Amino acid sequence: MKKKAIEAAAERLKGVVNHTPLQYSPRxxxxxxxxxxxxREDLQVVRSYKLRGAFNKISVLAEADRRKGIVxxxxxxxxxxxxxxxxxxxxxxxxxxxxxxxKQKIDQTEMFGDxxxxxxxxxxxxxxxxxxALAYAAEKHSPFIPPFDDEAIIEGQGTVGAEVLEDLPxxxxxxxxxxxxxxxxxTGYYLRHSKADIRLFGxxxxxxxxxxxxxxxxxPVTLSNIDRFVDGxxxxxxxxxxxxxxxxxxxxxxPIPEGKICSTILELYNKDAIVAExxxxxxxxxxxxxxxxxxxxxxxxxxxxxxxxIDRMSEIKELSLLYEGLKHYxxxxxxxxxxxLRLFVNEVLGPHDDITRFEFIKKxxxxxGPALVxxxxxQASDYGALIQRMRQHxxxxxxxxxxxxxxxxxx
Numbered sequence: 202m203k204k205k206a207i208e209a210a211a212e213r214l215k216g217v218v219n220h221t222p223l224q225y226s227p228r229x230x231x232x233x234x235x236x237x238x239x240x241r242e243d244l245q246v247v248r249s250y251k252l253r254g255a256f257n258k259i260s261v262l263a264e265a266d267r268r269k270g271i272v273x274x275x276x277x278x279x280x281x282x283x284x285x286x287x288x289x290x291x292x293x294x295x296x297x298x299x300x301x302x303x304k305q306k307i308d309q310t311e312m313f314g315d316x317x318x319x320x321x322x323x324x325x326x327x328x329x330x331x332x333x334a335l336a337y338a339a340e341k342h343s344p345f346i347p348p349f350d351d352e353a354i355i356e357g358q359g360t361v362g363a364e365v366l367e368d369l370p371x372x373x374x375x376x377x378x379x380x381x382x383x384x385x386x387x388t389g390y391y392l393r394h395s396k397a398d399i400r401l402f403g404x405x406x407x408x409x410x411x412x413x414x415x416x417x418x419x420x421p422v423t424l425s426n427i428d429r430f431v432d433g434x435x436x437x438x439x440x441x442x443x444x445x446x447x448x449x450x451x452x453x454x455x456p457i458p459e460g461k462i463c464s465t466i467l468e469l470y471n472k473d474a475i476v477a478e479x480x481x482x483x484x485x486x487x488x489x490x491x492x493x494x495x496x497x498x499x500x501x502x503x504x505x506x507x508x509x510x511i512d513r514m515s516e517i518k519e520l521s522l523l524y525e526g527l528k529h530y531x532x533x534x535x536x537x538x539x540x541x542l543r544l545f546v547n548e549v550l551g552p553h554d555d556i557t558r559f560e561f562i563k564k565x566x567x568x569x570g571p572a573l574v575x576x577x578x579x580q581a582s583d584y585g586a587l588i589q590r591m592r593q594h595x596x597x598x599x600x601x602x603x604x605x606x607x608x609x610x611x612x
Contacts, residue, residue: 202352202446204394207359207387210257214360217256217289219245223368223501228472233488236499238372240365243481243507247281247313249433250361250505251348254383255282257357258346259290266344267292274298274334276327276432277306278480278506279348284314294318295343297334299327301429305510326429328437349383350440359387365501366395373498374400376491378483378505379412379454380434382443388503389450400452400494404487406431406479407456411439412447416454420444430459430520433480433506455490460524462486463517466509479517481506523602526581528557530601530612533591534571549590553579573601573611 222241229237242250259271270293273283280296287294296310300322310320324330327348338345347354361384365372375392377385385403392399405412408428415421415438423438439447447454462479465486469475477485484502488495522528535541550556558575578584591598601608 202356202390204391206352206356207363207391210253210353210356211360211363213257213260214253214357217246218252218360220364221245223365226473229485229488233492233495233500235495235497237488237495238369238499238501239475239485240361240501240503241475242361243475243477243504247278247285247309248507249278249281249478249481250358250384250503251278252282252285253360254349254351254354254357254387255279255346256286256289258351258353259283259286259292261353262344269341269343270294271346272297272334272338272341272343273346273348274327274331275348276330276435277302277310277508278433280310280320281306281313281508283346284310284318287317288313288315292317295321295334295337297321297323297330297337299324299330301325301432303432303510303513305512306508309508326427326437327435328423347440349381349386350442351383352442355383355387355390355442355446357387358384359391361503362388362391362395366392369499369501371499372396372399372501374402374495375501375503376402376404376484376487377503378434378480379403379405379439379447380480381436382412382439382447384503384505385451386443386446390446393450401450402487402491402494403447403451403454404457404483405454406434406462406483407458409435409437410456411436412444413454413456415439415444416448428459431462431479431483433478433508434483455487457483457486457490458524460520461489463521464525466517467521475504476507476509477504478506478509481509522577526584527578529576529578529584529587530558530608531574531576532562532571532599532601532611533574534597536595544594545596549587549594549596550576551578551583551587551590554583554587
Protein backbone atom coordinates (compact mmCIF):
# COMPACT_ATOMS: atom_id res chain seq x y z
CA MET A 202 0.00 0.00 0.00
CA LYS A 203 1.09 3.57 -0.71
CA LYS A 204 -0.12 6.90 0.56
CA LYS A 205 -1.13 7.78 -3.01
CA ALA A 206 -3.53 4.83 -3.05
CA ILE A 207 -5.39 6.30 -0.08
CA GLU A 208 -5.48 9.69 -1.80
CA ALA A 209 -6.90 7.99 -4.92
CA ALA A 210 -9.54 6.33 -2.74
CA ALA A 211 -10.46 9.76 -1.37
CA GLU A 212 -11.10 10.94 -4.94
CA ARG A 213 -13.38 7.96 -5.64
CA LEU A 214 -15.32 8.65 -2.47
CA LYS A 215 -16.03 12.30 -3.23
CA GLY A 216 -19.77 12.80 -3.45
CA VAL A 217 -20.35 9.41 -1.80
CA VAL A 218 -19.15 9.82 1.78
CA ASN A 219 -19.33 12.76 4.13
CA HIS A 220 -16.20 14.57 5.22
CA THR A 221 -17.20 14.07 8.85
CA PRO A 222 -16.63 16.74 11.51
CA LEU A 223 -13.57 16.79 13.75
CA GLN A 224 -15.31 18.09 16.84
CA TYR A 225 -13.49 19.66 19.78
CA SER A 226 -14.78 18.38 23.14
CA PRO A 227 -14.51 20.97 25.94
CA ARG A 228 -15.74 18.42 28.52
CA UNK A 229 -13.19 15.73 27.70
CA UNK A 230 -10.40 18.27 27.18
CA UNK A 231 -10.92 19.70 30.66
CA UNK A 232 -11.20 16.26 32.24
CA UNK A 233 -7.99 14.91 30.71
CA UNK A 234 -5.93 18.13 30.52
CA UNK A 235 -5.50 17.77 26.77
CA UNK A 236 -7.09 18.98 23.54
CA UNK A 237 -9.54 16.19 22.72
CA UNK A 238 -11.21 16.04 19.32
CA UNK A 239 -13.81 13.52 18.19
CA UNK A 240 -13.73 12.30 14.59
CA ARG A 241 -17.48 11.89 14.13
CA GLU A 242 -17.82 8.89 11.83
CA ASP A 243 -21.14 8.26 13.59
CA LEU A 244 -22.35 11.10 11.32
CA GLN A 245 -21.28 9.25 8.18
CA VAL A 246 -23.90 8.43 5.51
CA VAL A 247 -24.46 4.94 6.94
CA ARG A 248 -23.52 6.06 10.47
CA SER A 249 -20.09 4.42 10.35
CA TYR A 250 -16.76 4.65 8.50
CA LYS A 251 -17.33 1.25 6.85
CA LEU A 252 -18.83 2.80 3.73
CA ARG A 253 -15.39 4.15 2.82
CA GLY A 254 -13.74 0.76 2.41
CA ALA A 255 -16.77 -0.98 0.95
CA PHE A 256 -17.39 1.58 -1.79
CA ASN A 257 -13.70 1.84 -2.64
CA LYS A 258 -13.38 -1.94 -3.00
CA ILE A 259 -16.49 -2.37 -5.13
CA SER A 260 -15.52 0.62 -7.28
CA VAL A 261 -12.25 -0.98 -8.37
CA LEU A 262 -13.86 -4.30 -9.37
CA ALA A 263 -13.98 -5.11 -13.07
CA GLU A 264 -17.39 -4.50 -14.62
CA ALA A 265 -17.75 -8.19 -15.48
CA ASP A 266 -17.25 -9.11 -11.81
CA ARG A 267 -19.76 -6.52 -10.64
CA ARG A 268 -22.41 -7.99 -12.92
CA LYS A 269 -22.11 -11.33 -11.09
CA GLY A 270 -23.31 -9.67 -7.93
CA ILE A 271 -21.18 -9.29 -4.82
CA VAL A 272 -21.11 -11.16 -1.49
CA UNK A 273 -20.09 -9.97 1.97
CA UNK A 274 -20.17 -11.03 5.62
CA UNK A 275 -20.69 -8.50 8.37
CA UNK A 276 -21.92 -7.94 11.93
CA UNK A 277 -23.64 -4.80 10.69
CA UNK A 278 -21.71 -1.71 9.67
CA UNK A 279 -19.76 -3.25 6.78
CA UNK A 280 -23.06 -4.72 5.59
CA UNK A 281 -24.62 -1.27 5.55
CA UNK A 282 -21.69 0.14 3.64
CA UNK A 283 -21.91 -2.66 1.08
CA UNK A 284 -25.69 -2.27 0.82
CA UNK A 285 -25.42 1.48 0.21
CA UNK A 286 -22.68 0.88 -2.38
CA UNK A 287 -24.83 -1.69 -4.20
CA UNK A 288 -27.68 0.75 -4.49
CA UNK A 289 -25.36 3.61 -5.49
CA UNK A 290 -23.68 1.51 -8.20
CA UNK A 291 -26.82 -0.39 -9.24
CA UNK A 292 -25.51 -3.91 -8.54
CA UNK A 293 -26.93 -6.87 -6.60
CA UNK A 294 -25.50 -8.08 -3.30
CA UNK A 295 -25.88 -11.07 -0.96
CA UNK A 296 -25.16 -10.04 2.63
CA UNK A 297 -24.47 -12.68 5.30
CA UNK A 298 -24.93 -11.52 8.91
CA UNK A 299 -24.49 -13.40 12.24
CA UNK A 300 -27.72 -14.55 13.87
CA UNK A 301 -27.31 -12.31 16.99
CA UNK A 302 -26.90 -9.11 14.92
CA UNK A 303 -29.14 -6.38 16.44
CA LYS A 304 -32.40 -5.94 14.53
CA GLN A 305 -31.65 -2.25 14.12
CA LYS A 306 -28.57 -3.06 12.01
CA ILE A 307 -30.48 -5.60 9.92
CA ASP A 308 -33.26 -3.08 9.24
CA GLN A 309 -30.74 -0.37 8.38
CA THR A 310 -28.96 -2.68 5.94
CA GLU A 311 -32.22 -3.43 4.17
CA MET A 312 -33.03 0.27 4.04
CA PHE A 313 -29.67 1.29 2.56
CA GLY A 314 -29.80 -1.58 0.05
CA ASP A 315 -33.29 -0.53 -1.03
CA UNK A 316 -34.04 -3.72 -2.96
CA UNK A 317 -30.52 -4.33 -4.27
CA UNK A 318 -29.45 -6.71 -1.47
CA UNK A 319 -30.63 -9.95 0.12
CA UNK A 320 -29.77 -10.68 3.77
CA UNK A 321 -28.98 -14.15 5.11
CA UNK A 322 -28.70 -14.60 8.90
CA UNK A 323 -26.37 -17.47 9.79
CA UNK A 324 -23.97 -18.51 12.58
CA UNK A 325 -23.41 -17.21 16.10
CA UNK A 326 -20.33 -15.07 15.39
CA UNK A 327 -18.86 -13.05 12.55
CA UNK A 328 -16.35 -15.81 11.89
CA UNK A 329 -19.08 -18.46 11.46
CA UNK A 330 -20.98 -16.09 9.19
CA UNK A 331 -17.90 -15.34 7.08
CA UNK A 332 -17.24 -19.03 6.43
CA UNK A 333 -20.76 -19.42 5.02
CA ALA A 334 -20.39 -16.28 2.88
CA LEU A 335 -17.05 -17.43 1.45
CA ALA A 336 -18.51 -20.81 0.56
CA TYR A 337 -21.44 -19.15 -1.21
CA ALA A 338 -19.17 -16.74 -3.12
CA ALA A 339 -16.98 -19.64 -4.28
CA GLU A 340 -20.02 -21.63 -5.41
CA LYS A 341 -21.48 -18.71 -7.37
CA HIS A 342 -18.10 -17.36 -8.59
CA SER A 343 -19.08 -13.96 -7.16
CA PRO A 344 -16.63 -11.35 -5.81
CA PHE A 345 -16.35 -11.42 -2.01
CA ILE A 346 -16.08 -8.01 -0.32
CA PRO A 347 -14.11 -8.65 2.89
CA PRO A 348 -14.77 -6.47 5.92
CA PHE A 349 -11.14 -5.64 6.70
CA ASP A 350 -8.38 -7.89 5.33
CA ASP A 351 -8.02 -6.39 1.86
CA GLU A 352 -5.85 -3.62 0.39
CA ALA A 353 -8.71 -1.70 -1.26
CA ILE A 354 -10.81 -1.89 1.93
CA ILE A 355 -7.87 -0.66 4.02
CA GLU A 356 -7.16 2.16 1.55
CA GLY A 357 -10.77 3.31 1.79
CA GLN A 358 -10.66 3.33 5.59
CA GLY A 359 -7.40 5.28 5.37
CA THR A 360 -9.34 8.29 4.10
CA VAL A 361 -10.39 8.89 7.72
CA GLY A 362 -6.74 9.71 8.45
CA ALA A 363 -6.51 12.01 5.45
CA GLU A 364 -9.48 14.02 6.74
CA VAL A 365 -8.03 14.20 10.26
CA LEU A 366 -4.79 15.80 9.05
CA GLU A 367 -6.62 18.08 6.64
CA ASP A 368 -8.66 19.47 9.55
CA LEU A 369 -5.98 19.34 12.27
CA PRO A 370 -2.48 19.15 10.72
CA UNK A 371 -0.73 19.35 14.11
CA UNK A 372 -2.49 16.32 15.60
CA UNK A 373 -0.21 14.67 18.17
CA UNK A 374 -1.99 11.41 18.88
CA UNK A 375 -4.86 9.36 17.43
CA UNK A 376 -6.83 6.62 19.20
CA UNK A 377 -8.58 4.16 16.88
CA UNK A 378 -10.89 1.21 17.60
CA UNK A 379 -9.85 -2.24 16.38
CA UNK A 380 -12.12 -5.08 15.33
CA UNK A 381 -10.48 -6.80 12.41
CA UNK A 382 -7.98 -3.96 12.07
CA UNK A 383 -8.93 -2.32 8.76
CA UNK A 384 -9.51 1.18 10.14
CA UNK A 385 -6.36 1.15 12.28
CA UNK A 386 -4.32 -0.18 9.32
CA UNK A 387 -5.48 2.36 6.73
CA THR A 388 -5.77 5.39 8.96
CA GLY A 389 -2.59 4.46 10.79
CA TYR A 390 -0.69 4.08 7.50
CA TYR A 391 -1.77 7.47 6.17
CA LEU A 392 -1.04 9.25 9.46
CA ARG A 393 2.37 7.61 9.98
CA HIS A 394 3.49 8.33 6.41
CA SER A 395 2.29 11.92 6.61
CA LYS A 396 3.57 12.77 10.09
CA ALA A 397 6.30 10.47 11.31
CA ASP A 398 6.23 11.60 14.96
CA ILE A 399 2.47 11.11 15.45
CA ARG A 400 1.49 8.56 18.12
CA LEU A 401 -1.03 5.89 17.19
CA PHE A 402 -2.99 3.83 19.70
CA GLY A 403 -5.35 0.97 18.88
CA UNK A 404 -8.03 -0.16 21.34
CA UNK A 405 -10.26 -3.21 21.30
CA UNK A 406 -12.89 -4.81 23.57
CA UNK A 407 -11.35 -6.84 26.40
CA UNK A 408 -13.67 -9.74 25.63
CA UNK A 409 -12.47 -9.96 22.02
CA UNK A 410 -8.87 -8.77 22.16
CA UNK A 411 -7.76 -10.54 19.01
CA UNK A 412 -5.14 -7.96 17.93
CA UNK A 413 -3.49 -7.98 21.34
CA UNK A 414 -3.37 -11.78 21.19
CA UNK A 415 -1.86 -11.64 17.70
CA UNK A 416 0.86 -9.21 18.80
CA UNK A 417 1.75 -11.38 21.79
CA UNK A 418 1.80 -14.51 19.62
CA UNK A 419 3.74 -12.97 16.74
CA UNK A 420 0.89 -13.44 14.24
CA PRO A 421 -2.89 -13.81 14.00
CA VAL A 422 -4.45 -16.40 16.31
CA THR A 423 -8.05 -17.57 16.57
CA LEU A 424 -9.58 -16.92 19.98
CA SER A 425 -11.63 -19.86 21.21
CA ASN A 426 -14.30 -17.71 22.85
CA ILE A 427 -15.18 -14.02 22.62
CA ASP A 428 -17.65 -11.67 24.28
CA ARG A 429 -19.95 -10.55 21.47
CA PHE A 430 -21.31 -7.48 23.27
CA VAL A 431 -19.20 -5.00 21.26
CA ASP A 432 -20.64 -6.52 18.10
CA GLY A 433 -18.92 -4.11 15.70
CA UNK A 434 -15.49 -5.13 16.99
CA UNK A 435 -16.03 -8.69 18.25
CA UNK A 436 -13.73 -10.65 15.94
CA UNK A 437 -12.10 -13.96 16.85
CA UNK A 438 -9.16 -13.47 14.49
CA UNK A 439 -7.65 -10.37 12.90
CA UNK A 440 -6.52 -10.46 9.29
CA UNK A 441 -3.04 -11.39 8.11
CA UNK A 442 -2.77 -8.10 6.24
CA UNK A 443 -4.17 -5.95 9.04
CA UNK A 444 -1.85 -7.65 11.53
CA UNK A 445 1.12 -6.79 9.31
CA UNK A 446 0.14 -3.12 9.20
CA UNK A 447 -0.95 -2.73 12.82
CA UNK A 448 2.11 -4.48 14.23
CA UNK A 449 4.40 -2.06 12.41
CA UNK A 450 2.33 1.13 12.73
CA UNK A 451 0.74 1.22 16.19
CA UNK A 452 2.60 2.43 19.25
CA UNK A 453 0.27 0.57 21.59
CA UNK A 454 -2.74 -1.76 21.54
CA UNK A 455 -4.89 -1.98 24.65
CA PRO A 456 -8.03 -3.96 25.57
CA ILE A 457 -10.84 -1.90 27.15
CA PRO A 458 -13.40 -3.48 29.54
CA GLU A 459 -16.91 -3.78 28.14
CA GLY A 460 -18.35 -2.15 31.26
CA LYS A 461 -16.19 0.94 30.75
CA ILE A 462 -17.37 1.12 27.14
CA CYS A 463 -20.97 1.08 28.41
CA SER A 464 -20.28 3.90 30.87
CA THR A 465 -18.81 5.91 28.00
CA ILE A 466 -21.84 5.29 25.76
CA LEU A 467 -24.08 6.69 28.50
CA GLU A 468 -21.81 9.70 29.12
CA LEU A 469 -21.61 10.55 25.42
CA TYR A 470 -25.39 10.38 25.17
CA ASN A 471 -26.26 12.21 28.39
CA LYS A 472 -23.52 14.86 28.32
CA ASP A 473 -22.75 15.36 24.63
CA ALA A 474 -25.94 14.19 22.85
CA ILE A 475 -23.83 11.70 20.84
CA VAL A 476 -25.33 8.30 20.03
CA ALA A 477 -22.35 5.94 19.84
CA GLU A 478 -22.52 2.20 19.37
CA UNK A 479 -20.24 0.07 21.61
CA UNK A 480 -17.43 -0.09 19.01
CA UNK A 481 -17.88 3.64 18.37
CA UNK A 482 -17.32 4.47 22.05
CA UNK A 483 -14.11 2.42 22.33
CA UNK A 484 -11.65 5.23 21.61
CA UNK A 485 -13.26 7.63 24.09
CA UNK A 486 -13.50 4.88 26.73
CA UNK A 487 -9.75 4.41 26.35
CA UNK A 488 -8.93 7.94 27.53
CA UNK A 489 -9.01 6.84 31.17
CA UNK A 490 -6.30 4.29 30.42
CA UNK A 491 -4.03 6.76 28.61
CA UNK A 492 -4.25 9.76 30.93
CA UNK A 493 -0.50 10.28 31.26
CA UNK A 494 0.25 9.71 27.57
CA UNK A 495 -2.33 12.23 26.34
CA UNK A 496 -1.78 15.03 28.84
CA UNK A 497 -1.03 18.33 27.06
CA UNK A 498 -1.41 16.80 23.58
CA UNK A 499 -3.81 17.27 20.67
CA UNK A 500 -5.68 13.98 20.65
CA UNK A 501 -8.17 12.62 18.12
CA UNK A 502 -10.57 9.84 19.10
CA UNK A 503 -12.26 8.13 16.18
CA UNK A 504 -15.94 7.63 17.02
CA UNK A 505 -16.34 4.89 14.47
CA UNK A 506 -20.09 4.36 14.43
CA UNK A 507 -23.49 5.32 15.81
CA UNK A 508 -25.64 2.32 14.95
CA UNK A 509 -26.83 1.64 18.49
CA UNK A 510 -30.08 -0.23 19.03
CA ILE A 511 -32.21 1.58 21.64
CA ASP A 512 -33.44 -1.83 22.83
CA ARG A 513 -29.92 -2.51 24.16
CA MET A 514 -29.87 0.49 26.50
CA SER A 515 -31.06 -1.45 29.56
CA GLU A 516 -28.22 -3.96 29.04
CA ILE A 517 -25.75 -1.10 28.53
CA LYS A 518 -26.86 0.57 31.77
CA GLU A 519 -26.62 -2.71 33.68
CA LEU A 520 -23.07 -3.43 32.46
CA SER A 521 -22.05 0.14 33.27
CA LEU A 522 -23.40 -0.07 36.83
CA LEU A 523 -21.62 -3.37 37.39
CA TYR A 524 -18.33 -1.98 36.09
CA GLU A 525 -18.61 1.18 38.20
CA GLY A 526 -19.28 -0.89 41.35
CA LEU A 527 -22.80 0.50 41.72
CA LYS A 528 -24.79 -2.71 41.11
CA HIS A 529 -24.39 -5.82 43.23
CA TYR A 530 -26.21 -9.13 43.40
CA UNK A 531 -26.48 -11.38 46.44
CA UNK A 532 -27.99 -14.72 47.33
CA UNK A 533 -29.46 -14.05 50.78
CA UNK A 534 -30.76 -16.69 53.20
CA UNK A 535 -33.20 -14.78 55.33
CA UNK A 536 -33.42 -15.90 58.97
CA UNK A 537 -36.51 -17.98 59.68
CA UNK A 538 -38.00 -15.42 62.02
CA UNK A 539 -40.82 -12.87 61.69
CA UNK A 540 -39.80 -9.46 60.38
CA UNK A 541 -36.54 -10.61 58.77
CA LEU A 542 -37.35 -8.98 55.45
CA ARG A 543 -38.44 -5.77 57.18
CA LEU A 544 -35.17 -5.76 59.11
CA PHE A 545 -33.22 -6.13 55.87
CA VAL A 546 -35.02 -3.19 54.25
CA ASN A 547 -34.98 -0.89 57.26
CA GLU A 548 -31.61 -1.67 58.85
CA VAL A 549 -29.36 -3.31 56.25
CA LEU A 550 -30.04 -1.06 53.28
CA GLY A 551 -28.42 2.36 53.42
CA PRO A 552 -30.48 5.55 52.95
CA HIS A 553 -29.58 5.72 49.26
CA ASP A 554 -29.47 1.99 48.46
CA ASP A 555 -32.17 0.63 46.19
CA ILE A 556 -33.41 -2.95 45.64
CA THR A 557 -33.68 -3.41 41.88
CA ARG A 558 -34.32 -7.17 41.86
CA PHE A 559 -35.81 -9.53 44.41
CA GLU A 560 -36.91 -13.09 43.81
CA PHE A 561 -37.12 -16.10 46.06
CA ILE A 562 -35.51 -19.26 44.79
CA LYS A 563 -38.22 -21.86 45.40
CA LYS A 564 -37.12 -24.83 47.50
CA UNK A 565 -40.35 -26.76 48.19
CA UNK A 566 -44.05 -25.98 48.00
CA UNK A 567 -44.08 -25.06 51.69
CA UNK A 568 -40.62 -23.64 52.20
CA UNK A 569 -38.95 -20.78 50.41
CA GLY A 570 -35.30 -21.03 49.57
CA PRO A 571 -32.82 -18.15 49.53
CA ALA A 572 -33.53 -14.94 47.62
CA LEU A 573 -31.65 -13.37 44.73
CA VAL A 574 -31.34 -9.70 45.62
CA UNK A 575 -30.03 -6.96 43.32
CA UNK A 576 -28.98 -3.72 45.01
CA UNK A 577 -27.99 -0.44 43.35
CA UNK A 578 -25.80 1.98 45.29
CA UNK A 579 -25.46 5.71 44.87
CA GLN A 580 -21.66 5.46 45.09
CA ALA A 581 -19.28 2.52 44.99
CA SER A 582 -17.79 3.39 48.38
CA ASP A 583 -21.12 2.47 50.04
CA TYR A 584 -20.48 -1.22 49.36
CA GLY A 585 -18.27 -1.89 52.39
CA ALA A 586 -20.85 -0.48 54.80
CA LEU A 587 -23.62 -2.57 53.19
CA ILE A 588 -21.60 -5.77 53.69
CA GLN A 589 -20.83 -4.79 57.29
CA ARG A 590 -24.53 -4.26 58.09
CA MET A 591 -25.50 -7.64 56.59
CA ARG A 592 -22.95 -9.33 58.82
CA GLN A 593 -23.94 -7.26 61.83
CA HIS A 594 -27.56 -8.40 61.52
CA UNK A 595 -26.49 -12.02 60.90
CA UNK A 596 -27.75 -12.42 57.36
CA UNK A 597 -26.26 -15.41 55.52
CA UNK A 598 -25.31 -14.18 52.05
CA UNK A 599 -23.14 -14.89 49.02
CA UNK A 600 -21.73 -12.14 46.77
CA UNK A 601 -22.78 -13.21 43.26
CA UNK A 602 -20.63 -10.58 41.51
CA UNK A 603 -17.50 -12.28 42.83
CA UNK A 604 -18.42 -15.72 41.44
CA UNK A 605 -18.27 -15.50 37.63
CA UNK A 606 -19.90 -18.89 37.02
CA UNK A 607 -22.76 -18.17 39.42
CA UNK A 608 -23.14 -14.65 38.03
CA UNK A 609 -23.45 -15.88 34.44
CA UNK A 610 -25.94 -18.54 35.50
CA UNK A 611 -28.23 -16.29 37.54
CA UNK A 612 -27.83 -12.84 35.99
